[in-house]
Amino acid sequence: MIIDSYAHCDVRFGWEHTPEVVLKMMAQANIDKAVITTYADIPGDDPTTLERFIEALEKYPDKIVAGFIRINPWYGRKAEELVEEVSKHPYIKGLKLHPVSCLMRPNDPPVLSLVKKAGELGWPVYFHSGDEPMSMPTQIGKSAKACPETKIIMGHTGGFFYWRDAIKNARKYSNIYCETSATPFANAIRKAVDILGPERVMFGSDMPAMHPTVELNKIEAAGLTEDEKQLVLCDNAKLMLGL
Amino acid sequence: MIDANCNIGASVYGPKQTPDMLLKSMNKYGIKKSVIIPFTPSDFNYEKANNYAASAVRKRPDRFVGFARIDPRHGKRAVREVDRAVKRKKLQGVKLDPFEQGFQITSEIVDRILDKCSRLDIPVLVEAGYPALSLPIQIGEIADMHPDLAIIMAHGGQLAMSGIGIADALDVIKDTKNVYIETSGVPETGAECLVERAVKCVGAERVIFGTNSPMNDPVVEMSRVEVVNISDSEKDTIFAKSIGQLLEIE
Numbered sequence: 494m495i496i497d498s499y500a501h502c503d504v505r506f507g508w509e510h511t512p513e514v515v516l517k518m519m520a521q522a523n524i525d526k527a528v529i530t531t532y533a534d535i536p537g538d539d540p541t542t543l544e545r546f547i548e549a550l551e552k553y554p555d556k557i558v559a560g561f562i563r564i565n566p567w568y569g570r571k572a573e574e575l576v577e578e579v580s581k582h583p584y585i586k587g588l589k590l591h592p593v594s595c596l597m598r599p600n601d602p603p604v605l606s607l608v609k610k611a612g613e614l615g616w617p618v619y620f621h622s623g624d625e626p627m628s629m630p631t632q633i634g635k636s637a638k639a640c641p642e643t644k645i646i647m648g649h650t651g652g653f654f655y656w657r658d659a660i661k662n663a664r665k666y667s668n669i670y671c672e673t674s675a676t677p678f679a680n681a682i683r684k685a686v687d688i689l690g691p692e693r694v695m696f697g698s699d700m701p702a703m704h705p706t707v708e709l710n711k712i713e714a715a716g717l718t719e720d721e722k723q724l725v726l727c728d729n730a731k732l733m734l735g736l
Numbered sequence: 737m738i739d740a741n742c743n744i745g746a747s748v749y750g751p752k753q754t755p756d757m758l759l760k761s762m763n764k765y766g767i768k769k770s771v772i773i774p775f776t777p778s779d780f781n782y783e784k785a786n787n788y789a790a791s792a793v794r795k796r797p798d799r800f801v802g803f804a805r806i807d808p809r810h811g812k813r814a815v816r817e818v819d820r821a822v823k824r825k826k827l828q829g830v831k832l833d834p835f836e837q838g839f840q841i842t843s844e845i846v847d848r849i850l851d852k853c854s855r856l857d858i859p860v861l862v863e864a865g866y867p868a869l870s871l872p873i874q875i876g877e878i879a880d881m882h883p884d885l886a887i888i889m890a891h892g893g894q895l896a897m898s899g900i901g902i903a904d905a906l907d908v909i910k911d912t913k914n915v916y917i918e919t920s921g922v923p924e925t926g927a928e929c930l931v932e933r934a935v936k937c938v939g940a941e942r943v944i945f946g947t948n949s950p951m952n953d954p955v956v957e958m959s960r961v962e963v964v965n966i967s968d969s970e971k972d973t974i975f976a977k978s979i980g981q982l983l984e985i986e
Contacts, residue, residue, distance in 0.1 A: 514927060593898065624896035652897040675897035677921035679953045701927040702899065704963040707956060714953035
């Protein structure tokens with residue numbers, strides 16, 4: 494079984510990435526289950542985002558099995574209340590934070606409050622990491638240090654230029670997990686598995702923006718053993734999200 | 737299949753690949769020809785590095801085509817090196833890496849290199865997508881100044897996985913006739929991806945397959961093109977004809 498720990502459903506940027514688009518791509522790449530988030534931050538300029546997110550989560554619950562709510566930390570207390578409120582939803586199981594889209598660093602106080610809150614709920618926090626000045630793995634490391642009770646997913650393992658920093662920070666803080674999508678280097682995944690252990694690396698595709706076939710080829714190219722693949726492609730996400 | 741972006745030699749930054757290692761990988765993955773470019777060498781002797789690429793091409797002209805790595809900071813010596821590499825060493829293009837060789841692609845020291853390449857009628861492959869150094873919009877600027885020069889924008893001008901530079905890259909290829917997109921590492925391989933939109937905007941002839949070997953894996957890089965929602969003949973063009981036409985090779 495393959496669980497994709499990072500996919501998107503949303504209508505934004507002229508894209509219509511509906512649950513059906515995601516399901517079609519999952520079928521193409523033989524992915525069994527996916528975790529989704531949105532492109533828009535909540536709350537934000539599009540007040541219908543949350544409603545669509547919940548609709549997407551409830552439509553195919555055997556395929557789209559969980560969601561990370563993409564929170565805008567600039568809303569402060571209101572954002573925390575929203576997290577509290579949606580935590581009752583059975584399929585919302587984590588936070589997504591995009592420091593560039595919100596222009597707030599992973600280690601700024603309103604973000605840290607949300608990261609702590611997630612920890613209290615037993616939720617992981619997925620951070621977009623790498624390639625832009627507000628999403629450096631070392632900034633995410635500071636957040637991980639400040640919130641040791643929260644599991645932090647280093648999205649994209651630092652991307653093009655910061656995969657070494659991503660692994661370095663994950664090595665320093667044991668509550669960091671590396672997610673594999675979008676970084677172009679299979680070698681970064683190989684190194685993450687070697688240095689952190691296969692229990693702390695999770696497959697994600699970033700579909701539909703990225704193609705899951707390309708992303709799975711990257712896992713193949715990383716040359717993992719069958720046991721390592723079992724953890725990276727399935728068991729780690731299952732355990733973290735209680736699937 | 738032609739791979740338009742392979743590195744050979746030993747990089748001062750760590751990676752290594754001999755021409756024999758590359759040949760083995762080409763045979764394994766069905767790549768007929770590769771454009772080989774010397775890594776930035778630890779002695780910073782670019783003449784020697786370019787000779788290394790040229791000698792690999794001399795040994796296997798059926799499999800390799802060579803590009804010269806040029807350091808524009810060397811001023812007139814760099815311009816002479818372009819001339820020597822092309823006329824005497826039979827290399828067929830120039831690679832410019834603004835990060836490894838330390839310059840902005842729009843700076844004056846680069847201008848004379850671009851002029852020289854334009855006069856010699858050889859393409860320039862630019863490591864593109866570095867903030868401040870070679871963002872797509874900056875590639876557009878040099879393309880406007882050198883309308884007869886073929887400029888290959890490596891990695892679709894991204895060098896980041898967020899995709900926030902894609903709109904500029906598409907604008908640049910639409911607004912110019914002389915900029916090409918090279919596909920290694922491009923983000924957004926999925927629905928309505930960069931390569932698909934580029935093909936629909938300007939045609940597959942302006943999109944060039946490359947792997948950025950040995951850092952990137954050939955199978956992953958091939959699949960970046962294979963999964964795109966375009967016709968098989970457009971894919972053939974990306975995999976071989978675009979670069980073939982530009983370098984007059986098959």
